[in-house]
Amino acid sequence: MPARFKDIALDAVDHQALADWWCAALGYRRSDELYPRDDGWTRPAAWPTPIVDPAGSGPLIWINPVAEQKSVKNRMHLDVYGDCEELVELGAIVMRRRGAEIDWDVLADPEGNEFCVFQPE
Template sequence: MPARIKDLVVDAADHQALADWWCAALGYERRRPLGHPPPPAEWAVAIHHPQDAGPVIWFSPVPGPEAGRNRVRFDVWGDTGDLLSLGATLVRRHDRDAGWDVLADPEGNEFGVFAPGFRTPGGGTTR
């Protein structure tokens, strides 16, 4: 049986703030345990799509910023301007070699932004 993604986990120096930023960027919400009090602030934060249309993403606290390049990154459908207005920073604009923008979230984690209707190298439209 092939493996399936259960959750995504992102290490973060300020896991609370980064979880909130990605909620705003993706339209996600914090996942609250039903019938239980809110977890302590130092615990990892889980966010999810309100209609469960995407994976659960956990933001786990770590003592400092990551050194080197991310080993896992998000690629999102979206509008670069909207994400920049939420506090992302532009790393690289799309060009002839790559048809997507690269941004960084508030902790410097890079992610790709694909405009709706992005055309694959074979000419097909995705999304």
């Protein structure tokens, strides 16, 4: 086995705001809030921000600060179960609606990272 899955990473110009957005969208929490350190150390705001599923079933997601805006289509993306309209109300942008050709919605987070939304099972 040459590799095994570890985490997911998303880039963002405003990584703190995008971490908050994905926490609201997925019900995640910032790792440092969920698992504070005993020694009082806090992660510097300029560092990447890890967010986690408090139920422990979803992957760890790192929201990484970058200087440049997203400029081309993602080559890799997230697939989620959810409500498209609720995600749009949170600030997602509709890229493509489900229809005759596809059975999912394609949205983008506030920084333009595309993701697919499937109806909950």
